[in-house]
Amino acid sequence: MGDYRANHCHETSHCIPCWVRYASCLDRVDGLNPWPDLEWKPFFVECYRERTVFQGVCDKSAVFSPLTRACETPYSIPRQNGGWRPSCEERRDGVYPDEYGRCDIYYVCKGEIFTGFFRCERPEIFNPISGECDNPEKVPYPCGDLELPNVCQEKNDGYYLDIFGRCTHYMECKSGELAGVSMCPSGVFNPESRRCDLSQNVIKPCGNLSNPCVFKDDGFFANREKDCIEYFQCERGFMVAKFKCPENTVYNDVTNKCDDVSNTPPPCGIAPECEDKEDGFYPALNKGMQFYYECKNNTFVMYKQCEEDHGGLVFSPTQRNCDFPKQLCLDLHLGPEIC
Template sequence: MNIGLVAVILYNIALLNAQSTRKRPTDSGRETFTDRIRTTLAVSEAEDEQLENECPQPDGFFADATQCDKYYECSNGKITEKLCPDGMVFNDFSIAHEKCDLPLNIDCSQRPALQEPKPAEHCRRQNGYFAHEDEGVCDKFYFCVDGKFNAITCPAGLVYNEKTGICTWPDEAKKNGCTSQDVFKFRCPKVTTEIAQQHPRYADSEDCQFFYVCVNGETPRRNGCKMGQVFNEASGKCDWPRNVPECVEWYKGILTDEQLEDLENPKPKQPSTKKKSNRPTTTRRTFIPEEE
């Protein structure tokens, strides 16, 4: 007999024997629909029990470990997941207080995840402070509450600082396109180290009342003199217009000569001549007749 044929026959016999030794599952070994329901309920109860056990204390408010605007309320050991309004994050300063705050006031570096934003006009999120959409606009920003915005403009010489949410000097804000040179269109002249340490001052070529202070001789900051005065570059101080020839007419049409004189030489205040009454103060009472 052919050896190859014999090998094939022996292999088939072995395969049939192996199949015959396998046991078919009985009905008692099969998982019924009822069994599945019971298993699901048991898992659900176990998860609920696990959630209850996650409360660090029976009562209080606790921050989520990874998401800054998510937190949990524990009441009698029962835990409830909660979410701050869009744009706000949970302030975990005290477990006794449920407080959502602005991200500017909270360190979220250890739990940086946030909910999906719900943007509105000029508002990247429903709540918070947001820079102007145009990166070239440095001194304007928006304060948003429930998706409604309020446009705010910084005082002259300051720009919006996204890190602090307030207006600061351009060199402190460190915003692209909003450096001191970009905002003021002024660059500090090169000076020696000795002069740089004195923070030299330079007149604003377009406004006699203002001047630039070059911090460490490099970073310009715009300052101004009080009303009625101008900057005297020769002395490096604020002075009266009559002492600065190029600015002697600066307040013409704004202040009269008399007003400038009063600002430079204010008159002493006259003491009040009104006599103070020594009579005690009484409260007038209104008589209301009783109804008959």
């Protein structure tokens, strides 16, 4: 660009600089390139031997992709770059419905790679339950006429990510029933804040942050990055919602509820360590002689208290059951002369 003095500003206040009017091809490969500093915009430049030979603008509703070096529609542009193409990163292999309301369109993820959009033949539309094209009367709402299964059973009131993995959709649950399915006016649904948000603030595959659910079974899990005071719900490899425990409690993965740290096993709590211990009962001397705890599958289960109606008032570490004080004394000292 410095070679063309005719296009330079010559000490005039109304001159638009050369780099604004003309795209530079310095250090650019031959062919089409994005306009410098205007990536993912409609503008592009054609270069030859680091010289600008053509400047162009994409057709309406298209932008120039530096990945394909061509004008692309929003459906061809990855979401993280401002487009509408879904991401398969940290998404399980499978077939998924279109995220922007096209009921006859679906896409396939394989090996975390987006393999393309596909269209059902009319009059069929995509059925996200079966993963196949189907008649509208067999396809669930909002695309078809079939009523959705009760996906809100045992869920607290609130908003949840769509069960079929549509990042732009979310469900509302009320009193254990599905109150409706909605689509974000812009952006994607954030299961952590439980509102629509920018993808840069959302976990994968809907956003850019790491997905803790991709390899987990369905269920609730403590968020150990937040000292277990938070927990999240996983369904089909997606985080559908995140919750926070009441003050002074942490999430207990064993009991599946918020609990006191003393009742919660490590790493979230300070309950006794059960690793390498046989299944069974052990004395909880830190709580008193009447208490014991249970280990199962190398995991702390819970504290328990001996009662008169259930064997005795104290726990015998030798017999590993509840008994009465005199018998405990005999067990410990192996003779009646002390007891």
